[in-house]
Amino acid sequence: MARAEERAAWLFLAPSLVLFLAFTVVPVISAFIISFTEWNLFNAVNFVGFGNYVGLLHDEIFLKVLGNTGYFVLVSVPIQIAIALLCALALNRGVRGQTFFRVVYFLPVVTSTVAAALVWSWLFNSNFGLINAGLSLVGVTDLPKWMGSTKWAMPAVIIVSIWQNLGYAMVLFLAGLQNIHQEVRDAAELDGATGWDRFWTITLPLLSPTMFFVLIISIIGSFQVFELVFVMTKAGPANATNTLVYYIYQNGFQFYQMGYASAAAMILFLIVLVFTLAQYRLQDRWVHYG
Amino acid sequence: MDKTLGDWVVFVLLLAGALLMCGPFAWMISTSFKPGPEVFLYPPTPFTAEPQYENYVRIFSAIPFGRAIANSLIVSASVTILQLIICSLAAYAFACLRFRGREILFLIYLSALMVPSQVTLIPNFILVRTLGWIDTYQGLILPFAFSSFGTFLLRQYLKSIPQELMEAARMDGANHFQIYSTIVLPLAKPALGALAIFTFVAQWNNFLWPLITTTKPEMQVATVALSTLQGQYNTDWPLLMTGSVIAIIPVLLVFAFGNRQFIAGLTSGAFGGR
Numbered sequence: 001m002a003r004a005e006e007r008a009a010w011l012f013l014a015p016s017l018v019l020f021l022a023f024t025v026v027p028v029i030s031a032f033i034i035s036f037t038e039w040n041l042f043n044a045v046n047f048v049g050f051g052n053y054v055g056l057l058h059d060e061i062f063l064k065v066l067g068n069t070g071y072f073v074l075v076s077v078p079i080q081i082a083i084a085l086l087c088a089l090a091l092n093r094g095v096r097g098q099t100f101f102r103v104v105y106f107l108p109v110v111t112s113t114v115a116a117a118l119v120w121s122w123l124f125n126s127n128f129g130l131i132n133a134g135l136s137l138v139g140v141t142d143l144p145k146w147m148g149s150t151k152w153a154m155p156a157v158i159i160v161s162i163w164q165n166l167g168y169a170m171v172l173f174l175a176g177l178q179n180i181h182q183e184v185r186d187a188a189e190l191d192g193a194t195g196w197d198r199f200w201t202i203t204l205p206l207l208s209p210t211m212f213f214v215l216i217i218s219i220i221g222s223f224q225v226f227e228l229v230f231v232m233t234k235a236g237p238a239n240a241t242n243t244l245v246y247y248i249y250q251n252g253f254q255f256y257q258m259g260y261a262s263a264a265a266m267i268l269f270l271i272v273l274v275f276t277l278a279q280y281r282l283q284d285r286w287v288h289y290g
Numbered sequence: 291m292d293k294t295l296g297d298w299v300v301f302v303l304l305l306a307g308a309l310l311m312c313g314p315f316a317w318m319i320s321t322s323f324k325p326g327p328e329v330f331l332y333p334p335t336p337f338t339a340e341p342q343y344e345n346y347v348r349i350f351s352a353i354p355f356g357r358a359i360a361n362s363l364i365v366s367a368s369v370t371i372l373q374l375i376i377c378s379l380a381a382y383a384f385a386c387l388r389f390r391g392r393e394i395l396f397l398i399y400l401s402a403l404m405v406p407s408q409v410t411l412i413p414n415f416i417l418v419r420t421l422g423w424i425d426t427y428q429g430l431i432l433p434f435a436f437s438s439f440g441t442f443l444l445r446q447y448l449k450s451i452p453q454e455l456m457e458a459a460r461m462d463g464a465n466h467f468q469i470y471s472t473i474v475l476p477l478a479k480p481a482l483g484a485l486a487i488f489t490f491v492a493q494w495n496n497f498l499w500p501l502i503t504t505t506k507p508e509m510q511v512a513t514v515a516l517s518t519l520q521g522q523y524n525t526d527w528p529l530l531m532t533g534s535v536i537a538i539i540p541v542l543l544v545f546a547f548g549n550r551q552f553i554a555g556l557t558s559g560a561f562g563g564r
Contacts, residue, residue: 027413
């Protein structure tokens with residue numbers, strides 16, 4: 001009986017095992033190995049040890065790419081989370097049309113990033129775009145050139161990223177808020193806590209598991225920004241918006257430097273791993289469960 | 291602050307936010323009906339006085355956009371169906387069967403969630419290229435036919451199904467496949483629905499993989515076709531907006547029918563892990 005169950009289990013697992021091995025396990029190991037080679041797909045594979053990693057650390061563009069990615073993450077994540085939390089708190093008051101608002105704020109999340117980036121490119125168009133028309137209407141004379149300027153290109157990408165992702169964080173916050181029992185807040189109110197006190201001493205600590213989760217997935221997601229850059233700026237001008245994944249794409253599929261691109265991918269992997277493990281390790285210390 | 295006044299202020303702020311969220315969609319639609327030269331007027335006109343549908347015809351001759359939409363449908367539907375089958379089979383094994391190595395294998399499956407897709411991108415590209423699968427449907431579909439996320443989501447759900455139901459069926463002489471297909475799958479419909487919608491939307495919007503594994507215009511999916519369109523008609527905003535509108539309609543339809551399941555799937559994926 002137990003033998004039969006065991007055999008059945010492996011039959012049920014067989015299709016997933018084959019695909020998992022072929023498209024995840026073997027590729028992860030291969031990516032690690034390829035990162036120690038010089039290979040353009042056409043010539044023989046040439047092992048170079050840590051050459052690619054040393055090369056990356058001396059590559060001015062790569063260092064700029066890391067800086068850009070850090071800038072993108074550090075600016076977009078806190079703003080996105082703050083707005084999402086405010087929206088979730090507002091919706092959680094039981095305002096009229098809660099479902100309507102939830103769906104509307106969530107629409108950009110399900111929209112293709114390519115399509116979203118296209119319409120925002122049009123909105124940000126520095127000569128005929130709606131945004132600059134609006135800015136000049138309110139009296140701004142020194143209109144930003146947005147994607148044409150090294151200073152404003154990244155803020156433009158960040159704005160679109162916030163617009164696209166805040167609905168997801170908001171929905172997670174809403175689910176977290178709904179897990180906080182009304183009785184806890186009622187009790188606090190009886191004890192004389194005002195709305196603001198209640199938020200800091202009751203709601204926010206009880207929301208901390210959600211907060212932590214949203215923070216980590218937002219950071220990990222932001223490190224992987226690609227489509228917005230691809231459609232809006234092609235990493236320009238002068239690499240001002242070149243980010244980690246775009247750089248991997250560029251080296252792998254435009255310059256055919258598979259080893260170099262894989263080494264950059266490994267660095268991305270390392271960054272994501274650090275944040276994922278931080279989530280597991282720190283969750284218990286930071287987080288108050290209700 | 292007066293409670294009702296506060297509620298009113300919050301409502302107005304949310305409404306203003308909703309306008310900002312919807313604005314780009316409205317602008318996309320409005321631009322798609324404009325005659326070409328009108329987009330270069332200053333100040334921009336919110337709505338054209340002479341709406342025209344020419345862009346919705348022109349786009350299908352400018353690039354093989356009809357084919358691209360069909361490709362997106364084929365790929366997204368195939369990936370969704372395959373994931374539902376393959377992930378539910380695996381989830382059944384993890385949730386309902388006992389076998390040696392179950393916990394460790396599940397942990398290995400789960401650990402794949404930590405791997406960003408860009409890490410496997412290059413080796414998978416080399417694999418698919420070696421197999422001669424560039425510009426093929428199998429090359430677009432098979433790498434996504436299984437997901438750790440889907441297996442995890444379904445396994446959590448199957449764990450909540452009472453064991454007695456399955457025991458009873460086994461007493462009646464049902465084998466595991468019969469239990470899986472006649473008892474477990476029908477009970478798991480809500481979770482399967484959430485996974486289906488989530489997978490379809492994610493696949494429809496997938497971009498980087500189809501970008502690098504297709505070279506022929508007739509094998510491009512909608513997102514890639516849209517970026518090709520951008521390359522060829524980079525100032526033809528009415529045409530680009532028309533393409534964007536068409537490319538997001540199927541997803542919005544799916545979302546309109548299943549937004550509850552979709553959000554339920556996302557949040558259960560988020561909170562089930564703890």
